[in-house]
Amino acid sequence: MKRRWRKASLPCVILMLSGLMLSGCWDRHEINDLAIVLATGVDYADEQVQLTAQIFLPRKGEGSQSSSGGGGGSSPSGVTIIRTAKGETAAEAMNRLQRRISRELFWGHCEVIVLSEQAGKRGLGEYIDFFLRYPQFREHAYVFSSKGPARSILEMLDPLERSSAESLREMANLNLGSRVTLLELARSIEGSSRSAILSQLLVTSPNREDLGQQENTPLMKGMSLYKNDKYVMTVTEPRSVGVLMLANQLNDIILPVALPPYKGTISILLTEARTTIRPRIANQEWSAYVLVKANGGVVLNTTDADLSKPAVQAELRKAWANRLKELAEDALLLSQKELKADLFHFSDQFRRYYPKQWRAQQKEWEAIFPHMKVRMETDTTIKTIGKSTESQGKSGSKK
Amino acid sequence: MLTDQGKISSFQLAMMVFPSILATAILSVPSLTMKYAGHDMWLSPILGSIVGLAALGVSLGLHRLYPGQMLMQASKQILGWWLGKLYGLTILIYLPHLNGLIIRGYGEFIASNALPKTPLFVIMGTMCMVCAINVRQGIEVVGRTAQVFVSILVVLLCLIFILLIGELKPAELLPFMENGIGPPIKGAIPPAAWFSEYIILAFLFPYVNHKTGMTRTMLVSLFMTTAAMTATNLFCLFLMGDMTDSFSYPFMIAARYITIADFLQHIEASIIAIWIFGIFVKISVFVYIYSTSFAEWLGMNDYKPLVFPLAFLSLVYSYWIVSGHASAANLISAAANMYTLTLLLVLPACLYGYALLRNLGGANRKKGAHPS
Numbered sequence: 058m059k060r061r062w063r064k065a066s067l068p069c070v071i072l073m074l075s076g077l078m079l080s081g082c083w084d085r086h087e088i089n090d091l092a093i094v095l096a097t098g099v100d101y102a103d104e105q106v107q108l109t110a111q112i113f114l115p116r117k118g119e120g121s122q123s124s125s126g127g128g129g130g131s132s133p134s135g136v137t138i139i140r141t142a143k144g145e146t147a148a149e150a151m152n153r154l155q156r157r158i159s160r161e162l163f164w165g166h167c168e169v170i171v172l173s174e175q176a177g178k179r180g181l182g183e184y185i186d187f188f189l190r191y192p193q194f195r196e197h198a199y200v201f202s203s204k205g206p207a208r209s210i211l212e213m214l215d216p217l218e219r220s221s222a223e224s225l226r227e228m229a230n231l232n233l234g235s236r237v238t239l240l241e242l243a244r245s246i247e248g249s250s251r252s253a254i255l256s257q258l259l260v261t262s263p264n265r266e267d268l269g270q271q272e273n274t275p276l277m278k279g280m281s282l283y284k285n286d287k288y289v290m291t292v293t294e295p296r297s298v299g300v301l302m303l304a305n306q307l308n309d310i311i312l313p314v315a316l317p318p319y320k321g322t323i324s325i326l327l328t329e330a331r332t333t334i335r336p337r338i339a340n341q342e343w344s345a346y347v348l349v350k351a352n353g354g355v356v357l358n359t360t361d362a363d364l365s366k367p368a369v370q371a372e373l374r375k376a377w378a379n380r381l382k383e384l385a386e387d388a389l390l391l392s393q394k395e396l397k398a399d400l401f402h403f404s405d406q407f408r409r410y411y412p413k414q415w416r417a418q419q420k421e422w423e424a425i426f427p428h429m430k431v432r433m434e435t436d437t438t439i440k441t442i443g444k445s446t447e448s449q450g451k452s453g454s455k456k
Numbered sequence: 457m458l459t460d461q462g463k464i465s466s467f468q469l470a471m472m473v474f475p476s477i478l479a480t481a482i483l484s485v486p487s488l489t490m491k492y493a494g495h496d497m498w499l500s501p502i503l504g505s506i507v508g509l510a511a512l513g514v515s516l517g518l519h520r521l522y523p524g525q526m527l528m529q530a531s532k533q534i535l536g537w538w539l540g541k542l543y544g545l546t547i548l549i550y551l552p553h554l555n556g557l558i559i560r561g562y563g564e565f566i567a568s569n570a571l572p573k574t575p576l577f578v579i580m581g582t583m584c585m586v587c588a589i590n591v592r593q594g595i596e597v598v599g600r601t602a603q604v605f606v607s608i609l610v611v612l613l614c615l616i617f618i619l620l621i622g623e624l625k626p627a628e629l630l631p632f633m634e635n636g637i638g639p640p641i642k643g644a645i646p647p648a649a650w651f652s653e654y655i656i657l658a659f660l661f662p663y664v665n666h667k668t669g670m671t672r673t674m675l676v677s678l679f680m681t682t683a684a685m686t687a688t689n690l691f692c693l694f695l696m697g698d699m700t701d702s703f704s705y706p707f708m709i710a711a712r713y714i715t716i717a718d719f720l721q722h723i724e725a726s727i728i729a730i731w732i733f734g735i736f737v738k739i740s741v742f743v744y745i746y747s748t749s750f751a752e753w754l755g756m757n758d759y760k761p762l763v764f765p766l767a768f769l770s771l772v773y774s775y776w777i778v779s780g781h782a783s784a785a786n787l788i789s790a791a792a793n794m795y796t797l798t799l800l801l802v803l804p805a806c807l808y809g810y811a812l813l814r815n816l817g818g819a820n821r822k823k824g825a826h827p828s
Contacts, residue, residue, distance in 0.1 A: 083574040165722065189703075192568065195722075197715045230718075240713065244699055412631035 089115075092160035095137060096169040096222035098207030099184055101176040105143040106183075108150035109208040110162065111222055112138050137220045139212050147187045164193040169222045170200045170239065171207040171258065174281065177288030181253070185243050185286075196240040199229045202255040202281035204291070210258050215274045224274055225258070232308040234277045235301060246286045249408055249422070250399040253283040254304055257291055284398035292391065299388030302349060302381065303401040305332045311356060314377045316369075321359035325377050325439065328352050332385075336406045338414050344430040345403055349385055353377070354441035358448045365446040370439055378435040386433055397427045458526065459751040459759040460595050463665040468599035470677035471606045473657065476741045477508075477681045479734035480561050481650040483705045485685060486692040490701035493643025496633055497700070498693055501685035503644035508651030508678050511801055514808045515658035516671060521811055527658040527804065528752040534811045543807065544753045550799045551746045552766075556773030557792070558742060559584060562735045563774065569708060570728050580774055583732075587739040588767035591747060592760050595663045598740050605733035612730045613684065617691060619714045624694035647685060649793040652800035654678065659745045743767050 098109035114136055140157055144150030155162050172184060188194045203210045215224040229236045234256030237245075245253040259276045279293035280300055292300055301307040307330045313322035329352040337344045355364060355373075362369050392400045404422055408415045418425065464472075489497035522530040528547070532540030563580040571579060590598055633640075657674065664670055692706040695713060700706045708724065715721040747766050751759035 083578075084571040192572070195712060196709055197713050197721070238713075240696065240699075240709075244697055247699060247702075248697070409627065409630035412633075415631075416635075 086161070086163075090160055091163040092158050094162055094164050094167045095220050096171065096211050096225070097164070097167050098171040098173070098203075098211045099147060099176045100173045100206045100208060101179050102206075103143075105145060106147050106150045106176070107141055107143050107206075107208070108147055108154055109139060109141045109211050110154060110167075111211040111220060112140060112158070112162075113166075113220070114138050137214070137222075139208065141208055147184055148191070151191075164191070165195065167194060167222075168198050169225045170198050171203050171210050171225075172200065172255070173203050173205070173207040174288050174291070176207070177202055177281065177283060179287070181242070181246060181283065181286045185239070185246065188239055189243060194239070196238065198239045199226060200237050200239055200242050200255055201225060201229075201258050201277075202288070203258040205260055209260050210275050213260065213273045213275055217274065221275055228275075228277055229256075232306070235280060235304060235306045245402075246283070248402070249404040249419070250402045251285050252398045252400045253286075254300065254400060255281045255283070257281045282396065282398065282400060284396060289396055289398065292388075295384060296387060296391065299384035299386075300391070300400065302330055302385050303332055303347070303388050303392075305330075312377070312380055313357075314373065314380050316360055316362055316373055316376055319360035319362050321361075322357075323355055323360060323362070323364075323373060324357035325353045325373075326356045328354065328440070332401075334401065334403060334406045336403065336410050338407075338411050342430075343407070343425050344432070345406070346432045347385070347389070347434070349381060349433075349435045351377075351381055351435065351437045352440055353437070354439065355443050358443075358445075361448055361451070363447050364442040370442070374437050374439055377439070378437040381437065382433055382435045385435065389431055389433065393427050393429070393431070397423065399426055403429070458524075458662055459748050459756060460663070462595040462599075462663060464595055464599035464660075464663050465666065466664050466670040466673040468603055469657070469660055469664055469670075470673050472599060472602040472660070472737060472741050473654065473674075473677050474681055474684075475602070475606055475609060475734035475737040476656060477650050477653055478684055479731065479738040480558060481647065481685055482688050482707055482731075482734075483565060484561070485647050485650065486689050486706040487701050487703060488646040489643040489689060490693075490698075490706075491643070492645070493639045494635065495628070495631060495693070495698070496640040497643055498629075498686055498689040499640040500643035501647040501682055501689060503641060504647030504651050504685075505678060505682040507648035507797070507801060508654045508681070510805065511652050511654035512657065512674055512678055514801075514804045515655055515661060516674070517808050518658050518804070518811065519661040521815060524662050526660075526662050526748070526752065527655075527807075528749050530658075530811070531807055534807055534814065541753065543803070544749065546799065546803070548746075548750055548753055550795075551742070551749065552770055552773040553777060554796065555739070555742050555746060555770035556775075556777045558735070558739055559770055560774035560778060562739070565705065566728070566732075569705070570725065580771055583736070583739060584743075584767045584771045587736060587743050588763050590736075590740045591744045591767070592763045595660075595744065598737075598744055601740065602737045605737055609730055609734050612727070616711055616714070616727065617687060619716060619720070620691055620695065620710060622716070623713060624691065625697070626694055628694050628697045645793050645797075649796040649800075650685075651681075652797050655800045655804050656741060656745055658804060659749065660741075743770060746770065 092110075093113040094110045095113050096111040098107075098111075100107035100109065140154060142150045142154035142157060144153050151162075170188065172181065176184065188198075189196065201210075210225075211221060213221045215221050218224040218227065228234075235254050237253070237255055242253055242255070256277050257279045259278050260273065279291050280297045281291050282289050282300075298307065298310060298312075301310075307327065309327065311324050311326045313324045315322050331350045333348050333350075335346040335348070337346060358364060362373075364370060364373070389401075392398060399422070403426065404415075485501065486497065489500040493500045518527065518530050522533055525533070528544045531543040534540065535543055559580050562583060563576045566579050567574065567576055590601060661670075688707055692700045692710055695710050696703070696706060703709050708727070711727045712722075712724045714723055743763065743766065747762045748759045750766060751757075751762050756762070
């Protein structure tokens with residue numbers, strides 16, 4: 058009996074002892090020894106890289122803390138703090154950043170990376186390599202560019218969300234601009250088109266009623282364009298609409314369309330747009346055909362047109378298609394003639410459909426692309442005209 | 457006489473072989489094949505599986521000619537006592553290299569992805585210890601653990617694939633055969649080295665209790681392994697495109713990339729945990745083969761006393777095989793692949809070829825061979 062007990066208890070003791078090993082002896086991390094980074098910002102000034110970390114502050118509710126110390130600031134609600142460090146490289150800056158913080162920095166939850174335009178002018182290569190090499194960074198982190206210092210974006214406190222990192226992530230998920238993850242950015246730059254498009258963030262000047270500069274939401278406006286991993290320019294609306302359309306990332310945009318014989322405009326909400334690029338090589342001449350297919354619905358009608366009539370709808374479709382075509386052609390002009398940068402990955406398509414020719418003339422692509430003929434076509438469908446048929450709110454229209 | 461009296465079913469054997477090939481292949485093969493085959497790297501495992509088919513054929517053929525005997529015994533029957541022992545010795549010299557490589561690969565992967573500060577010796581040593589205990593319990597226990605763990609492994613592998621579907625871009629498949637058929641064939645060498653590990657069947661067939669349908673089960677197992685490897689390559693290609701070979705462990709990157717509905721993310725730790733199941737089966741199988749072969753070579757009746765020393769030797773080899781600061785990803789060089797292919801495929805194939813010739817010469821000579 059006693060022996061049986063001993064025999065049965067032995068596995069139990071071993072199980073309990075193995076519990077001691079489970080945490081791992083060398084790599085154990087106490088959660089209260091970690092500083093969890095929610096967002097990272099990269100700036101470049103005075104020939105030094107500035108790395109900013111937005112760190113989650115677990116002791117919420119202790120109220121506001123005075124922002125003290127060099128390079129530090131804290132939020133009134135006390136959810137996040139900001140720390141910055143400089144260095145010759147991003148890695149060095151990160152190392153110095155660690156020395157300013159009592160807890161071990163943990164970058165595994167960093168979902169947002171903001172690269173300032175200054176940093177982009179120097180080339181994104183260094184930062185991409187760092188983010189893809191250092192084990193903790195997530196490849197799924199969303200990357201944005203910022204007009205001003207990236208630090209000022211991270212400093213902002215969104216009253217709606219826990220942190221500006223969270224609001225940026227949500228905004229990316231809403232498809233307000235281009236949604237680019239770290240891996241996609243790296244692919245875009247390392248790929249044959251050697252260019253990238255990032256959403257640009259701005260700090261809006263706060264209204265007088267607002268509490269302060271910090272309590273604000275980052276504004277997503279325009280796109281930053283990169284050629285050969287270097288920042289080249291920013292496009293804003295209406296140009297950015299075309300850029301997004303050709304990059305196949307356009308979503309939920311409302312465009313007013315004029316319908317000539319009538320006065321006023323009809324606003325259409327674009328719900329879905331798909332852009333396909335078909336390359337073509339005939340008689341040594343490279344050309345491409347771009348087709349944009351868009352779906353949408355009418356949300357506002359300030360004209361007298363009766364949208365329930367098929368003829369009016371057909372004309373509206375045509376007008377809307379023309380409007381989209383103009384925008385797309387403008388974006389193409391920007392890419393081909395002004396920047397000479399293959400922003401919309403025409404080269405990938407040539408590589409896919411004409412592998413032999415691509416291999417032979419790959420090196421001449423930069424010369425071919427700006428002079429390539431591109432035929433643009435837009436095909437639109439209006440799915441709904443909304444709750445009303447005739448235009449509403451016209452005085453005296455219903456006697 | 458076999459050094460272990462245990463019996464397993466052919467299904468269990470298939471369950472043991474699956475992670476024995478896949479556990480390490482899934483990490484390194486996408487990157488290695490991409491290096492040589494470029495865009496068409498998903499073709500490479502399919503081409504490489506021909507080697508698996510060959511290894512499977514050799515194992516089955518030897519088993520048909522010498523039923524109930526593992527490769528070490530059969531070699532003595534075929535080549536005679538002296539040459540047979542010499543042949544056995546080459547395998548015994550090779551096996552610790554392979555074991556060391558597998559253990560080192562495991563250690564490096566865990567160290568770089570989960571436990572960066574833990575000494576390699578602890579990571580690899582604890583695993584060796586557990587595997588040695590497993591092996592000492594006999595083939596039946598190894599078979600059972602494989603059955604349990606591999607089921608979990610397969611379910612989770614499928615789960616990763618399903619969760620990733622939203623992020624994939626099948627357009628990456630084109631251009632197909634960008635540089636002709638050459639690169640995919642060149643790229644087939646690393647997966648072929650993995651597939652040549654199918655020769656372990658020649659060591660394990662004698663333990664199978666019901667031989668009927670064994671061939672079919674093994675062919676299905678080969679098909680599953682090929683399918684899993686091809687799927688891994690395809691998923692890495694669709695997700696990372698040409699960047700696949702710039703990562704040491706592309707599949708790990710793929711698992712880290714999963715983000716669904718804002719909460720299903722950061723699941724890579726569970727993937728490491730699941731992957732450990734696979735590598736556990738793999739190390740167990742190879743330590744088992746090593747110890748039974750060694751015991752057979754020494755003429756022992758029981759392999760169990762050898763398990764712990766040999767597991768330790770494999771652990772030591774995991775340090776010896778690496779020179780300088782090589783990481784696990786570049787441990788598997790072209791030369792190492794040729795080494796593996798020679799010992800696991802070419803030599804057994806020669807052995808089998810010779811055995812066939814002898815049998816053609818007359819069934820009587822088989823009886824005249826030196827009894828073991």
